[in-house]
Amino acid sequence: xxxxxxxxxxxxxxxxxxxxxxxxxxxxxxxxxxxxxxxxxxxxxxxxxxxxxxxxxxxxxxxxxxxxxxxxxxxxxxxxxxxxxxxxxxxxxxxxxxxxxxxxxxxxxxxxxxxxxxxxxxxxxxxxxxxxxxxxxxxxxxxxxxxxxxxxxxxxxxxxxxxxxxxxxxxxxxxxxxxxxxxxxxxxxxxxxxxxxxxxxxxxxxxxxxxxxxxxxxxxxxxxxxxxxxxxxxxxxxxxxxxxxxxxxxxxxxxxxxxxxxxxxxxxxxxxxxxxxxxxxxxxxxxxxxxxxxxxxxxxxxxxxxxxxxxxxxxxxxxxxxxxxxxxxxxxxxxxxxxxxxxxxxxxxxxxxxxxxxxxxxxxxxxxxxxxxxxxxxxxxxxxxxxxxxxxxxxxxxxxxxxxxxxxxxxxxxxxxxxxxxxxxxxx
Amino acid sequence: xxxxxxxxxxxxxxxxxxxxxxxxxxxxxxxxxxxxxxxxxxxxxxxxxxxxxxxxxxxxxxxxxxxxxxxxxxxxxxxxxxxxxxxxxxxxxxxxxxxxxxxxxxxxxxxxxxxxxxxxxxxxx
Numbered sequence: 001x002x003x004x005x006x007x008x009x010x011x012x013x014x015x016x017x018x019x020x021x022x023x024x025x026x027x028x029x030x031x032x033x034x035x036x037x038x039x040x041x042x043x044x045x046x047x048x049x050x051x052x053x054x055x056x057x058x059x060x061x062x063x064x065x066x067x068x069x070x071x072x073x074x075x076x077x078x079x080x081x082x083x084x085x086x087x088x089x090x091x092x093x094x095x096x097x098x099x100x101x102x103x104x105x106x107x108x109x110x111x112x113x114x115x116x117x118x119x120x121x122x123x124x125x126x127x128x129x130x131x132x133x134x135x136x137x138x139x140x141x142x143x144x145x146x147x148x149x150x151x152x153x154x155x156x157x158x159x160x161x162x163x164x165x166x167x168x169x170x171x172x173x174x175x176x177x178x179x180x181x182x183x184x185x186x187x188x189x190x191x192x193x194x195x196x197x198x199x200x201x202x203x204x205x206x207x208x209x210x211x212x213x214x215x216x217x218x219x220x221x222x223x224x225x226x227x228x229x230x231x232x233x234x235x236x237x238x239x240x241x242x243x244x245x246x247x248x249x250x251x252x253x254x255x256x257x258x259x260x261x262x263x264x265x266x267x268x269x270x271x272x273x274x275x276x277x278x279x280x281x282x283x284x285x286x287x288x289x290x291x292x293x294x295x296x297x298x299x300x301x302x303x304x305x306x307x308x309x310x311x312x313x314x315x316x317x318x319x320x321x322x323x324x325x326x327x328x329x330x331x332x333x334x335x336x337x338x339x340x341x342x343x344x345x346x347x348x349x350x351x352x353x354x355x356x357x358x359x360x361x362x363x364x365x366x367x368x369x370x371x372x373x374x375x376x377x378x379x380x381x382x383x384x385x386x387x388x389x390x391x392x393x394x395x396x397x398x399x400x401x402x403x404x405x406x407x408x409x410x411x412x413x414x415x416x417x418x419x420x421x422x423x424x425x426x427x428x
Numbered sequence: 429x430x431x432x433x434x435x436x437x438x439x440x441x442x443x444x445x446x447x448x449x450x451x452x453x454x455x456x457x458x459x460x461x462x463x464x465x466x467x468x469x470x471x472x473x474x475x476x477x478x479x480x481x482x483x484x485x486x487x488x489x490x491x492x493x494x495x496x497x498x499x500x501x502x503x504x505x506x507x508x509x510x511x512x513x514x515x516x517x518x519x520x521x522x523x524x525x526x527x528x529x530x531x532x533x534x535x536x537x538x539x540x541x542x543x544x545x546x547x548x549x550x551x552x553x
Contacts (some may be wrong), residue, residue, distance in 0.1 A: 109536035111487065146539060206481055208543035220547065243540075244482035283480040283544055284494075284551040285509075315479025315516065319509060342484075342516075345523055353479055353516040354509070369523060407523075409484075 001090045002180040003230035006072065006173030010099035013050050013132035019167040026100055028134055028164065036159055037136060042144050042152040047137040049381045051103075053130050055118045056378035062114035062412045063104045063150075063242050065128050065252040066157045068097040069235065070165030079235040081216025082155075083162050089234035095173055097164060100132040101252055104157035105382040106139070108149045109209065114245030114412035115374070115404075122374045125414040127421060128252070135381050136160060150209060154240055158251070179264050181228050181275055188303065191272040195305035198274045199229075199259055200295050200324055204241045204248065204312040205280040211240035212249075212312075214278060220287075224279035224294035229260045232276065241312070246368045246409040247340045247417050249312050258420050259308055259338065274302055279324070281317040288320050296327035310338040310418050314368075315353050322354040329358040340365035340415035345407075365416050366423030368409040376402030432475055432552065434545070435463050436492035440538040441545060449497060458517050460491040465510045471499030474506035476548045478513035481540055486520035488537040489529075492545040494552070 009024055016027030030048045037046040051057045069078045074092015077084025103116065116128045123129035138156055140149045181187060188196065203212040205220035212219045214227075214237055227236060237254045260276065267273040277298050279291045299307055307328050311321040318339075325335045337359055341351035347367050376399075384398065397406050408414045413421060435451045436442060437460050442452050453463055461478050468474060475494040479485065495506075529537070 109540070110530070110533040111483075111536065146536070204482070206544050207547040208540055210482060210540075210544070241482075244484075248482070282551065283476045283548045285475055285477060287551055288477075313482040314484070315513070316477040316481070318479075319477055342520070344519060349519050350512075350515065353512050355512075 001228040001230050002178060003074070003090050003233060004093045005177045005179065005233060006093055006095040007098040007175045007177065008095060008168065008171050009174045010097050010132055013052065013100055013134060015050070019164065021168045021171045026097060026132065033160055033163070036163055037138065037156045040152050040155065042141055042148050043138055043156065044141045045139045046156070049135045049137070051118050051133040051135055051381060053118060057118040057381060058377040059103060059105065059116040059133065059135055059381045060114065060384065061105060061107055061382060062116055062245065063106055063108065063153050064157050064239055065250040065412070066102045066161040067252050067255050068100065068102065068161045068164035069255065070095050070169045071234065072169060078162055078165060079158050079238060082213060082238060083158050086215055088231070089236060090228045090230035094234055095165065095169065095171070097168060100134065101128060102157050102161045102164070103128065103133045103135045104153050105135060105137045106149065106153045107383060108146055108153065108242060115410050116412050117374060117377060120375050121372065122411055125408060125411045125421070127413055134160070137382050147208060150240065150242060158238070179230050179233065181230065181273065184302070187272065187274055191268050194270065194272040196274050196303060197263065197271040197306040197308070198277055198299065198302060198304050199263060200277045200279060200307050200309040202309065202311045202317060202320060202324070203237065203278060203280055204317070206283055206316065209242040213238045213240055219280050220282050222280060224277055224291055224298060226298065227276045227278055229264065229276050232257060232260060244313055244409065245412045246414040247313060247365065249416070249418060250413065253416060253418055253420050256420065257418055259310055259418055263308070274304060281313065281320045283316055288323055292320065292323035292327050295324050296331050299328050299333050300331045304333050306334045308336050308338065312417055314342055318352045318354040322356045322359055325359045326356045336361040336363060338363045338417055338419060340417050341367045342369050343367045345369050345371055363419060364425050365419060365421055366408065366414065368407060368415045370408045372406060372408050374404040431497055432494045433472070433497050434492060434494055435460055435467070438490040438492050438538050438541045440542045441492050444542065445546070445549070457485055457489055457491045458514070458521065460493065461510060461514050461517060464493050464495060465514065467495050468503065468506045468510055471502060472496050473503045474509055476545070478510055479516060480544045483537065483540055484520050485517040486524055486526050488541065489526060489534070490537050490541040492541055494548060
């Protein structure tokens, strides 16, 4: 499967009479966006705002971040099984508006949905402060249940990202990057002397506000299976995960998974990148046994020498992470796990809620318990009334001047467990 | 007949999951986990993860955990998971105690816990 990613570099976003790209500026027609969002009868109103790098803006509570993409050629459409038909994607050409994103906000529940600061110390911890953001603040119809509100907000973000991609489909990309994974035997023959490496991609799947979708299927109902990496770049995996801002994978993270990108960079040089095994993080322990048996079995079946495993979330997924690691190691396959840490404010406590001696190669995305001081911003997009109800903040977090003292876990993407951030630690 | 016992301090779970084998307690989240550990010491097996959901144990006051109805020899893996969950919970509480939440937020926490445990029970059935 071969996919070309055509990157259209966006270095500014402005409101305009029509949605288009001119000289690196994305113009967006707010009326059209509004009418698309309000097609959903569950939504009473939407405020559309722009937030650019360096501006004194705080966005909260953030639910999802989505990169606009469009399929220019090849099978199917972006976000298959949700926005487009459930065709197999991952081939042909996909154009990306690189440097901008759609951000959805809504107080679906009264706690913990994340902060993006566009400047100041908080901005350093989130990759989304570097983007030109089109922010949708979505308000529900009176009495709408949390399940329906979450669904409506998720769909609004996906629809607007698709709309922006479609509206700029004819723009010539600034760069085109090819990615290719061949069929199993062909790929194995391509670099027979290099170690065969795959990626075990753990998806958050625990229930309301903790869900992930694969081709439209709720991933808690899958058994682990294989995907071509390029399918993921076309939106085969979507986030319905609104809890734990710092280490949830937004849809933007899935589309731009840095582990996949890095494995492709090393493909044919240091390793032979064989593909992606997706798996879930259910709560029922028998489901964990089954899923980790499958990841180990598939790793063996593919004849792998090494596996990278990433997790999403805290606590319950730590057990899946360790089970995957241990069982794959037991097959004689080397593993590296990618996680973050809840190691206490001073970083000295046990980082994960599970452990095994075989988990001896670990990449960390940082300590989510670390305290951070966020100075006030001139403008708030969204609502601040729940900031002291966000994960990692506490009574009195929000001062009268608008400043916040809280743990790093308040910031969207701060300790992302795909490594899509700047934090880590090195042991020498 | 169910093959499990549901240990919970969540009133929404008690109200909506009409279970014959529900063990309801008014204790804290940590109290629920300790109750699970007591059962595990008596030979019950853990069926669902005690640190379910990404909501941290110093945030949500509510927790529902499934254990086996039958009891036999001590299951060391269950003990290992419940002990590390208790340790983890104590770590979070020592970082910052649970805030005093308004009713609206308590309802949200109940709903999240209820959703997670309902999905888990569906997996068992």
